[in-house]
Amino acid sequence: MHLPINISELLKGAIVESDRLEFKAGWNPEAILRTICAFANDFNNFGGGYIIVGVEEKDGKPVFSPKGIDAEKIDTLQKDLLRLCSYLKPAYTPIVSLENYQEKTILIIWVPGGQTRPYSAPATLGKDKEYKYFIRKLSASVIAKNEDLKELLTLTATVPFDDRINHHAVLEDLKLPLIQSFLKEVNSALLEDSRMMSFVDLCRQMALIDGGSEYLKPRNAGLLFFSDQPDKFFPYAQIDVVYFPDGEGGDFIQEEIFKGPVDHQLRSALRHIRNNFITERVTKFPHKAEAERFYNYPYAAIEEALVNAVYHRSYEIREPIEVRITSEWIRIVSHPGPDPSVTLDDIKRGQMVTRRYRNRRIGEFLKELDFTEGRGTGIPKMRRALKVNGSPLPLFFTDETRSSFYTEIQVHPEFLQNHIPHEAQVGVYDGVHDGVHDQSLSQTELRILKLLADQPLGLGKILADFGYSAVTRNVRNAINKLLKAELITYTIPDKPRSKYQKYAITQKIKDIKVS
DSSP states (O other), X not given: OOOSSOHHHHHTTSSSOGGGEEEESSOOHHHHHHHHHHHHHOTTOSOOEEEEETOOEETTXXXXXXXXXXXXXXXXXXXXXXXXXTTSBSOOOOEEEEEEETTEEXXXXXXXXXXXXXXXXXSSOSSSOOEEEEEEETTEEEEOOHHHHHHHHHTTTOOOGGGSBOTTOOGGGSOHHHHHHHHHHTTOTHHHHHTTSOHHHHHXXXXXXESOTTSOEEBHHHHHHHSSOGGGTSTTOSEEEEEOTTOTTSSOOEEEEEOSSHXXXXXXXXXXXXXXXXXXXXXXXXXXXXXXXXXXSOHHHHHHHHHHHHHHSOTTSOOOEEEEEOSSEEEEEESSOSOTTSOHHHHHHTOOOOSSOSOHHHHHHHHHTTSOOOTTOHHHHHHHHHHHHTOOOOEEEEOTTOOOEEEEEEOOGGGTOOOOOTTOEEEEEOSSSSOOSOTTOOHHHHXXXXXXXXXXXXXXXXXXXXXXXXXXXXXXXXXXXXXXXXXXXXXXXXXXXXXTOOEEEOHHHHTOOOO
């Protein structure tokens, strides 16, 4: 049996943080039992951890090449592991995988956070077994004491929502093609096994289901990533992207709704934002070798903000994630706000480091797909991307009851100003045409130019690309402005209302180059 993540990246700590990994050069029953107990308690809701037997460690990092374990001892070790786990209270059984790495056999014990915590284990395996509660502190498994013990006991039978089983779903709601697509993307050796093993065994191996054989039910995280219609079980588990061409007070809006598996809707929403609302501007000075380049909104900042919302929103609240876009800002709204342990001053300063994560399994899947690193790195990365771009730092808001949370990313100041240095030549780039000297062009106008870059199109084709069935004011105004500026023209100029009429870009656009 193989793990649903890439073994090479796991061993190098590329996916899982070091304090969720424990390396053992050889078999050490007492230490391994304590660590299983600690990972199962999942004190910080990080998603449990992995014990890797057959790899020596130095200063918390694996030493390569691995020692591996003797093939003759594999069966004995697995039986001994079952015996060890029988000492855990309440009952808990981890997932075991034998992996081949650098021509050595390695035993990996995957310990997801347990459903019936807190767990206790004997401090020693002698005759007089004294049971203790173990938790992880950095890279060590320690006995929970004082305030930590009190806090652990308050977590009795409380499991994050995304890791709970869903009594309204059935096994068939999980789709094999989606699971296999995920395994392929993360380069897991489990992909090959999945073609030969039963679907139930595959789902158990990935911890997507739970319960006895007579009552198997999917976990919520499995439904969010591997069902065709997660919103069937979690209403409004979607991302709404809403554009206000004339500002929030205007009469027109352009709305796109993204549903489906969480990672699919996230990719689709980000692609839509990148293709339609992010513009690069290039300013070249005659006496400087390098041009100045910046974006109205740096894509990396938008990505971090939206991934953060997907990671930390509550899927029990029937509200979508909403991305609201104007010419001046992008706001990403989710529900609820940060944990009360994060103060309002921390939020204003953008220093939101929570101790306990709301969606530990969703976070794991997003990490494996390279959407996030976890551990509160999203906001620093967002701020860094904005700073490099020359944009204002992000703004964060919530209310006293923490019912909602939104991140505001403001447009680069140069996209709000009409002043251009007289010695500069400016180009506005959307990835299709070479450059446009009029820096007041709207996103709608840029999109129309992009559509016409390859060939003339009729009004119907233009509207279809916007998803409109009838002419809207923003499209009509954009076309009229482009005609007036002589950036586009009619293909039948003497019959503007001809049913065969199309629009084409003019030589004025074709001649514009930024050297």
